[in-house]
Structures are given as structure tokens and as C-alpha cells.
Amino acid sequence: MQDGGPGAARERGRREFADLGIVLRTHKLGESDKILRILTREHGKRSAVAKGVRKTSSRFGARLEPLTCSRLLLHRGRGMDTVKQAEIQTSFQEVRADLDLFVNAAAMCELVDAIAEEHEPHSELFDLLLKGLELLKSHPQRARFTRAFFEMRVLAAGGFAPMLDSCANCGAPLGDGEQLFSLHRGGFVCEGCLVKRQAEVGKLVRVSAGTAGMLSWMSGHQLGEWPDEPPGAELGEAEMLMDRILEHWTERRFRSHQVMKEMP
Numbered sequence: 001m002q003d004g005g006p007g008a009a010r011e012r013g014r015r016e017f018a019d020l021g022i023v024l025r026t027h028k029l030g031e032s033d034k035i036l037r038i039l040t041r042e043h044g045k046r047s048a049v050a051k052g053v054r055k056t057s058s059r060f061g062a063r064l065e066p067l068t069c070s071r072l073l074l075h076r077g078r079g080m081d082t083v084k085q086a087e088i089q090t091s092f093q094e095v096r097a098d099l100d101l102f103v104n105a106a107a108m109c110e111l112v113d114a115i116a117e118e119h120e121p122h123s124e125l126f127d128l129l130l131k132g133l134e135l136l137k138s139h140p141q142r143a144r145f146t147r148a149f150f151e152m153r154v155l156a157a158g159g160f161a162p163m164l165d166s167c168a169n170c171g172a173p174l175g176d177g178e179q180l181f182s183l184h185r186g187g188f189v190c191e192g193c194l195v196k197r198q199a200e201v202g203k204l205v206r207v208s209a210g211t212a213g214m215l216s217w218m219s220g221h222q223l224g225e226w227p228d229e230p231p232g233a234e235l236g237e238a239e240m241l242m243d244r245i246l247e248h249w250t251e252r253r254f255r256s257h258q259v260m261k262e263m264p
């Protein structure tokens with residue numbers, strides 16, 4: 001079969017595919033290449049080599065920087081794909097250039113990287129990440145709220161929406177005041193359960209009524225909607241609880257959470 005004949009074209013068709021992809025992270029490979037971790041919309045999380053990308057003359061230019069959403073042409077390899085073409089859809093340059101926005105975006109990417117299965121399509125997760133990055137770009141002053149909200153929606157998309165409206169242990173209605181979140185049960189628990197069977201509800205995190213209300217609002221709305229009242233002091237507590245829930249859920253510590261704690 002001659003190169004470029006119908007057989008070769010069919011073979012290429014099997015090995016190559018086009019998809020939208022967001023670069024979650026990159027690391028250097030050799031002198032001039034990079035390995036990219038990409039979340040694609042239809043083909044799941046992939047690892048791909050971008051050859052020559054670190055040369056100043058690279059035809060990829062800035063198209064494969066972290067956070068960039070590009071239309072990609074990928075060639076399937078045995079262990080890893082190879083990037084054949086990349087065309088920027090949204091660069092998120094503004095997000096990369098602002099340290100505060102970038103750490104929030106990095107936290108979103110780190111979470112997605114931790115939970116997305118290799119090569120397992122999860123378009124809902126892709127759409128959430130793209131929306132989250134777009135919100136960081138369009139509403140930079142709401143970055144922290146966006147990240148916490150994103151995390152809540154990711155939990156729900158993963159089938160782990162926290163139980164916030166009734167006791168996660170016995171189903172009883174909850175009072176209006178401050179609440180106790182059971183990491184073990186994945187939701188708020190009532191006073192009764194706390195008194196009777198403390199061992200079963202496991203480790204507890206106490207949050208104010210305001211924080212409980214904000215989390216409840218997030219669990220009932222879509223990313224991109226905004227509460228009538230701008231979030232105030234309860235945001236810090238909500239972020240802290242979301243970090244604890246995610247670390248419990250994924251059984252890992254997130255580098256980005258640590259970075260954020262150390263930021264002024």
C-alpha cells in the first residue's frame with residue numbers, strides 16, 4: 001500500500017481524533033518537548049506529548065499553555081498520545097497572568113486531574129471546568145466563590161452531592177442554626193444522632209448558619225448563577241469545608257489548597 005493511499009488514510013483515521021481539550025498541567029520532556037495532561041470533552045483525560053513545543057520557533061506557540069482550551073488533533077499512541085495540531089478556542093491568558101486567579105484555576109485543574117479517569121469520557125466535568133475558567137475570567141472579583149461553587153458542582157457530578165437539607169445519618173429535618181458536617185456521612189447531621197451515635201457520624205466540621213445556607217444555595221443552583229446577596233464572611237468557612245470534603249472524598253491532599261493557605 002502506497003503512503004497516502006486509501007488504506008493509509010483509513011489507518012490514520014483510526015489513530016487520530018479531534019476534540020476540544022483543556023490543558024490541566026504540563027511538564028518538560030527532554031530538550032524541547034512537553035508532556036501535557038489534558039481533559040478532552042469526548043475522550044476523557046489524556047496524556048500527550050507536544051514535540052518541539054519549547055522551541056521559540058514552535059508551531060504550537062502558546063496554544064498548549066496550562067488552562068488553554070484548544071481544538072486538538074491527537075494521534076493515539078500506546079501509552080501516550082501525540083499532539084498533531086492545536087487551535088486556540090480560549091487562551092485564558094488573563095487568568096494565567098493574575099496570581100490570585102491562577103491559584104484558583106490551578107485548584108480546579110488539580111481536582112479534575114484527581115478524579116477524572118484516564119480515557120473515560122466525562123463531558124459534564126469538561127463543561128464544568130470550562131465554565132469555571134470562563135467565570136474566573138469574566139468575574140475575577142468572584143474567584144473564590146466561583147472555585148467553591150465549582151467544587152460543589154463537581155461533587156454532585158461525581159455522585160457525591162453533600163446532604164445539606166436533612167440529617168445525612170437519619171434523615172430528620174435540621175434546625176436553622178449552625179450545623180455539623182460529618183465527613184464520614186457526607187452531610188450535615190442532627191443533634192439527635194450526635195448524642196446517640198457519635199461514633200457513626202465520624203469526624204465533624206462545625207459551620208455557621210450563614211455558611212450552611214450558602215452551601216445549600218450552591219447545591220441547588222448551576223455554575224454561573226449568582227446569589228442575590230453577595231457572599232461575605234461565610235465564604236472562608238465554606239472554602240475550608242469544601243477543602244476538607246474534597247480531601248476526604250479523594251483521599252488525598254491537594255497542593256493547591258496548601259498554596260492558597262500560604263498566600264497573603
Ligand SMILES: [Zn+2]
Binds near residue numbers: 172
Ligand atoms: Zn440524624
